[in-house]
Amino acid sequence: MHIAEGFLPPAHAIAWGVASAPFVVHGVRSLTREVRENPESTLLLGASGAFTFVLSALKIPSVTGSCSHPTGTGLGAILFRPPIMAVLGTITLLFQALLLAHGGLTTLGANVFSLAVVGPWAGYAVYRLLRRYEVPLMVAVFSGAFVADLSTYCVTSVQLALAFPDPGSGFLGALGKFGSIFAVTQIPLAVSEGLLTVLVMRLLVQSSKGDLTRLGVFLADKRPGTRAETEAVAR
C-alpha cells in the first residue's frame, strides 16, 4: 500500500522526490547497460518486472483485519541488483498512480524511495550477507524477499510519521501508529512474498540455469572453489 495522492505535505513530497531521483536515473543507466551487454537478459528482466506487477496488484487480507499487497521487488533485486529494481518498481508505481488512483504523482517520490529503493537494497543486502555465510540459496532468497517487502512498509511508516508527528507523543508516537497500520499488517504478506519468490526462483533454477549462472546466483561467494561448485550446479 502506497501513500495516497496529496497525503504528503508539498515540502516532504519534493524532498522524497529529490532523494529518489538519482536512484532512478542510475537505475535507468544500469538497465540500458544490462540490456545492451546482455540482450538475452531482456526476457528475464521482463519476467522480474512482471512479478512485481502481479504481486503489487494482489491485495491480501492480513492478521490486523486490513488488507495490503506485497511488493515483488526482492526477486529482481536478487537477480539483477537493486538499481534495476528502482526502474521496474517506478514503472509499477506509475501504472498504479495514473490508472488506479493508488499511490499518487505527488507521493511518487516517497513511494519510489520505499518500494523501489530501500526495499530492493535492504532485501539484496540480507540476501548477499546470508550467501556470504553459505546459507542455502532458497533460505537466502526467502529472507531477501521478506526483508525487501517488510522494509518497504517500515519506510512508508517513517515517511508518514515524519510528515505527521503526533501532537502529543511526537514522531515516535506517530511511528507506532503508522507502523501498526503498515508494518504489522505486512508481516504475513512478507512471508507470502518470500514463499512466492522462492517458488519463482525454484522454477527459474529448473528452467533458466544458464541465466542464473551468468547472473551469479549460484555463487555463494567469490572464493576459490566456488567456481567448480557453480559449474556442477549448472550441469
Add this chain to the structure above:
Amino acid sequence: MNKNTKINALLLLVVAALAVLPLALGLGDGEEEPFAGADAQAETAITEIDPDYEPWFSPLYEPPSGEIESALFALQAALGAGVLAYYFGLRRGRRQGEPHASAEQDGGAAEGGAGESAARRS
C-alpha cells in the same frame, strides 16, 4: 507428482492459507470496515493526528467505481501473470526443443558436448 512439484504446490498452499486464515478466523470483525486497505487506514490516522490536513492534490484519473478499479487491478495482475507465463513457457519449450536441435546438428555424436552447450545456452 515428483518431489519438486510437491514442494511447489506446498508453497502455494501455504501462501493461500496465509491469505485465507485472517478471513476464516474473522480477524476483521472488530473493525469498522473489515479488511479495508492499509492506505485508507493511514489516511484516517492522518486526519486523526492533523484534523486540518487537506490533501492538496487529487488523482488525475480516478476509476469511477469499485468495479472499474478492481477490473484495472485484475488487468495489472493479468499483464504480469501473462508475461511470467510467456517467459516460463518459452523456456520450457526451448529446453524441450534443445535435445532435438542438437541431435540434428551433430547427429547425436558428442553427448557430453550437447549437455554443455545446453547448459550454456539455456
